[in-house]
Amino acid sequence: MNLYINQLQKKADFKEAIYAGDIFLNTELTSAKELCAFAQESITAAFDGETDHHALHRMMPVEDFVALVTRLKGQFTNSQRAKDLIRAFTLEIGVDPQDYIFDVPRVRVVPNYNYLHAGVSYAYKPHRDTWYGSVDCQINTWMPVHTIKPEQTMMINPAYFDVPVKNTSADWSLSEWINTQRHRAKDNLTEERRVHPVPQEEINGASEVRIAGNTGEMLIFSGSHLHGTVPNYTDNTRFSVDFRLMHLDDLKHKRGAINVDSACPDVGAGFKDYFHAHDFSNFQGIK
Numbered sequence: 001m002n003l004y005i006n007q008l009q010k011k012a013d014f015k016e017a018i019y020a021g022d023i024f025l026n027t028e029l030t031s032a033k034e035l036c037a038f039a040q041e042s043i044t045a046a047f048d049g050e051t052d053h054h055a056l057h058r059m060m061p062v063e064d065f066v067a068l069v070t071r072l073k074g075q076f077t078n079s080q081r082a083k084d085l086i087r088a089f090t091l092e093i094g095v096d097p098q099d100y101i102f103d104v105p106r107v108r109v110v111p112n113y114n115y116l117h118a119g120v121s122y123a124y125k126p127h128r129d130t131w132y133g134s135v136d137c138q139i140n141t142w143m144p145v146h147t148i149k150p151e152q153t154m155m156i157n158p159a160y161f162d163v164p165v166k167n168t169s170a171d172w173s174l175s176e177w178i179n180t181q182r183h184r185a186k187d188n189l190t191e192e193r194r195v196h197p198v199p200q201e202e203i204n205g206a207s208e209v210r211i212a213g214n215t216g217e218m219l220i221f222s223g224s225h226l227h228g229t230v231p232n233y234t235d236n237t238r239f240s241v242d243f244r245l246m247h248l249d250d251l252k253h254k255r256g257a258i259n260v261d262s263a264c265p266d267v268g269a270g271f272k273d274y275f276h277a278h279d280f281s282n283f284q285g286i287k
């Protein structure tokens with residue numbers, strides 16, 4: 001696996017590198033920093049003006065925290081500002097927004113594990129997004145909203161990029177998730193009762209990479225990488241922002257990362273949530 005630093009906008013064939021498992025870290029993107037600044041504003045607004053974001057979980061019972069996180073997520077994901085900044089991101093890295101669609105941006109909130117690790121703050125077990133019905137050409141972005149430590153980040157385990165992992169994706173349905181399970185996030189407080197696609201074998205963490213960045217420092221990687229949430233046992237809540245891009249032509253021609261083990265039966269069931277990057281019209285699927 002290769003790691004490119006601040007080269008996304010300089011490498012014309014960056015998609016191919018991502019499909020091959022390479023990871024990009026871009027620390028100087030204006031659009032990324034603005035998206036994080038917007039996330040910070042959104043967090044403060046959702047939590048009634050509180051600016052000490054790290055300490056939010058220490059200030060209230062978990063039920064209240066879940067209600068406010070639910071409000072935050074809805075507001076951020078559906079905002080025009082976040083969409084504008086994703087388009088700005090495509091322009092900043094030098095691609096044509098007409099060529100791309102994106103999945104709605106999300107803000108993730110990971111408080112101390114013992115306080116909450118289910119529902120709105122589900123700690124993702126190692127997975128590929130393709131297990132969750134994503135396409136092979138999905139390009140993931142991820143960045144911390146505030147400076148984080150390795151104990152609070154997301155992990156990527158590049159050793160498994162082209163090595164199969166026994167998993168339950170064949171028995172998991174994206175349609176069922178979208179229509180029924182997703183809305184139940186706020187009802188899961190103490191344990192995650194919703195079914196996720198998970199590994200059925202021990203994952204060797206020896207080559208796990210935990211990148212701890214600062215606000216707006218963005219990782220860009222294939223959704224086919226094995227990745228997951230690092231359980232946060234620190235006393236600070238971690239906030240991150242992510243969104244996903246797909247190149248239309250690659251989607252159409254089924255280009256992308258190698259599929260070594262994903263068997264989700266309804267890949268693409270989430271297409272209706274995707275937007276064209278140039279005009280934010282809804283993606284109507286592959287014609």
Ligand SMILES: [Fe+2]
Pocket residue numbers: 124127128129227
């Ligand atoms: Fe994921």
